[in-house]
Amino acid sequence: MPALPGRREAMAELERRLMNGDISLRTVTAQKGIVNVWQPSDLLTADMVGDVRAQMNKLSPQLLIVLVGDTLTEEGLPTYTSRIFQTEGLPTETGDPHSENRPLSQWIRQWTAEEARHGTLLDRLLFLSDRIDQRAREGSKQLLIEDGMDIGVQTDPYKGFYYTSFQERATQVSHMNVARRAEEQHAPLVAEICRTIAKDETAHGKIYSDFAQVMLQSDPNGMIKAIAEMMEHGVVMPAHNMREVRYRTGEVLAPGASYDAFSVHAQRVGVYTTQDYAEISGQLLKKWGIAERHTDGKWNALPVQGVNDDEAADAQKRIVRLQNIVQRRSDKWTPPADAPEHEFSWLVDRT
Ligand SMILES: [Fe+2]
Numbered sequence: 559m560p561a562l563p564g565r566r567e568a569m570a571e572l573e574r575r576l577m578n579g580d581i582s583l584r585t586v587t588a589q590k591g592i593v594n595v596w597q598p599s600d601l602l603t604a605d606m607v608g609d610v611r612a613q614m615n616k617l618s619p620q621l622l623i624v625l626v627g628d629t630l631t632e633e634g635l636p637t638y639t640s641r642i643f644q645t646e647g648l649p650t651e652t653g654d655p656h657s658e659n660r661p662l663s664q665w666i667r668q669w670t671a672e673e674a675r676h677g678t679l680l681d682r683l684l685f686l687s688d689r690i691d692q693r694a695r696e697g698s699k700q701l702l703i704e705d706g707m708d709i710g711v712q713t714d715p716y717k718g719f720y721y722t723s724f725q726e727r728a729t730q731v732s733h734m735n736v737a738r739r740a741e742e743q744h745a746p747l748v749a750e751i752c753r754t755i756a757k758d759e760t761a762h763g764k765i766y767s768d769f770a771q772v773m774l775q776s777d778p779n780g781m782i783k784a785i786a787e788m789m790e791h792g793v794v795m796p797a798h799n800m801r802e803v804r805y806r807t808g809e810v811l812a813p814g815a816s817y818d819a820f821s822v823h824a825q826r827v828g829v830y831t832t833q834d835y836a837e838i839s840g841q842l843l844k845k846w847g848i849a850e851r852h853t854d855g856k857w858n859a860l861p862v863q864g865v866n867d868d869e870a871a872d873a874q875k876r877i878v879r880l881q882n883i884v885q886r887r888s889d890k891w892t893p894p895a896d897a898p899e900h901e902f903s904w905l906v907d908r909t
Pocket residue numbers: 632673676729755759
């Protein structure tokens with residue numbers, strides 16, 4: 559694939575700012591240190607097993623489905639790490655024999671290491687539910703990693719950092735909302751687990767949106783065009799191709815059906831909705847100074863320094879138009895009335 563213009567320079571600029579401390583990687587681990595940062599065994603100790611199992615058995619089937627889907631999303635981590643390492647302009651491309659020690663390479667590994675705790679913790683949590691078919695969700699996990707993902711980013715760092723800025727916020731919102739529902743369903747230990755993971759996602763989201771901001775400052779025209787293309791494509795969840803195995807019949811479902819049904823459940827229980835999508839999208843545009851929402855409820859473009867070609871100016875108009883469309887959808891949104899027909903293999907008890 560030919561090199562995309564501007565990307566190498568923008569990534570070099572990002573690396574410079576990381577090295578001179580203009581951008582800091584304030585992960586939860588960086589703030590607390592490895593001695594104090596949480597590990598899965600802190601939140602789910604051996605003597606808590608009985609209580610957690612009892613709480614897991616109180617959760618509604620819809621919330622369990624959402625938890626399984628969220629867990630799969632975390633467990634797809636090998637795909638995400640390998641995809642991020644393919645990003646154009648990373649130190650690994652420079653031929654530097656010590657590229658592994660450079661800040662961007664270190665960041666990808668630190669991020670992966672923090673994220674790895676999420677899947678581990680949620681896996682242990684789900685293992686304690688008597689109503690989850692463990693083998694079925696493990697089959698889905700294997701397929702998800704095997705399938706990889708197609709999210710419209712390819713190797714472009716501009717699109718990649720837009721996507722990760724969005725996605726980290728989306729997972730933060732989703733884990734926090736699961737925590738709220740779990741509290742309501744008298745499962746405070748489950749809620750605490752989800753809240754703890756959500757805090758990591760918040761920190762990751764801030765870091766990736768700082769990265770995206772550097773891309774915008776370094777190559778305003780290129781970044782604006784990339785954001786417009788990503789918004790047109792739509793930010794799909796990394797596990798949108800998740801599949802299920804029906805072990806009784808040997809059938810493997812085609813991608814799409816499981817995610818669509820999962821998404822309806824998530825909307826119905828208020829875990830990740832059209833309103834969350836519009837809000838995250840708007841927060842990012844506002845944070846980067848691309849658009850803002852006026853008191854009349856409409857989004858308008860803001861002057862972006864350095865946007866000086868017609869294509870980029872047009873891209874910014876498309877961004878604002880799209881944001882107004884998702885905003886209107888969000889303003890009119892009501893939870894889906896009907897539960898999907900879909901029968902998930904992940905649940906033992908399908909009542
Ligand atoms: Fe995560």
